[in-house]
Amino acid sequence: MRGLFDSNIKIHFAGSDGEEIFYAALSAAQTNYRLYSCYKYIYGKQPDSDFRLPDGHVIKEQDRANRHVIQDSGLFTLMFGAGKGMKQTRQSLTMWQDSLMEFVKQNGIQASCVEIDCQKILGVEDAWYFRERMRRLLPGNKQINVFHFEDGRNGLDRLIEFADYIAISVPEIRIVKPKTFREDTKYLAHYIKNKKPEIDIHLLGCTDFKMIAENNFCTSADSTSWLSGVKFGHFNDGTRMGHVNEFRRDLFLERQAQVKAILDQRQVVLKPKTLNYCTNASLCATICKQRYERSAGPQN
Secondary structure, X not given: OOOOOOOOOEEEEEOOOOOHHHHHXXXXXXXXXXXXXXXXXXXXXXXOOOOOOOOOOHHHHHHHHOOEEEEEOOHHHHHHOOOOXXXXXXXXXHHHHHHHHHHHHHOOOOOEEEOOOOHHHHOHHHHHHHHHHHHHHOOOOOEEEEEOXXXXXXXXXXXXXXXXXXXXXXXXXXXXXXXXXXXXXXXXXXXXXXXXXXXXXEEEOOOOHHHHHHOOOOOEEEEOXXXXXXXXXXEEOOOOEEEHHHOOHHHHHHHHHHXXXXXXHOOOOOOXXXXXXXXXXXXXXXXXXXXHHHHHOOOO
């Protein structure tokens, strides 16, 4: 039984986080699914702050234009990234959750929202406190509840019963079970789906094309693989490795014109070097989209 979508797994392009160049790159590549983090939009603010974004802001535009968007909570960055070292408590994460919900409400965002999955720092019961609180206070948005190893088997069963949309953290499984993470992810996904056929399943941080193909019955996944070409210069189209400098000139110029048309419409001017970067990113997104279609089916 399908959930949110009517067919195969849909891959959400992650890593753009409201940047104009990445919005243009993904729009020109005609991707229909995105994941972004709300971290930079709420960090350092109080829940009673003004979170309103300008009209036409990338976050608002992609929320309106794409078939489905997922908003990540930014909690991983807060706990283990830029905010690492700051002590977090139920009170501090309640403020974070309040800010997240205000950001969503004030901007009329319809995205599915990832919960405050704080199991690793505050424990399982605090995660349930936030989970139930968010469902009560943000009823207008579909919510994604995240399973972590701390939850255990009983916690997973409880979560399956509660959730409409559940996420499996693939990077976590890769760390905990490095030799069997593919098999373990597949087992978990099947276990969840067999327990509750109508549930939606998201593979969080899944950049593995083989895993995407094996778990095609899931609802969604997210990946930053499309950015590796502009970060490291190399891309993989599934048959060979290549360098972004090798893109055919006619294809590059055609895509550059498409990217520039989107930027012009948004009154964004880029330096030539940045425009080239944006164009390369867009072509890499197309390559990834084509690989997802071959691995998992249509991404329309």
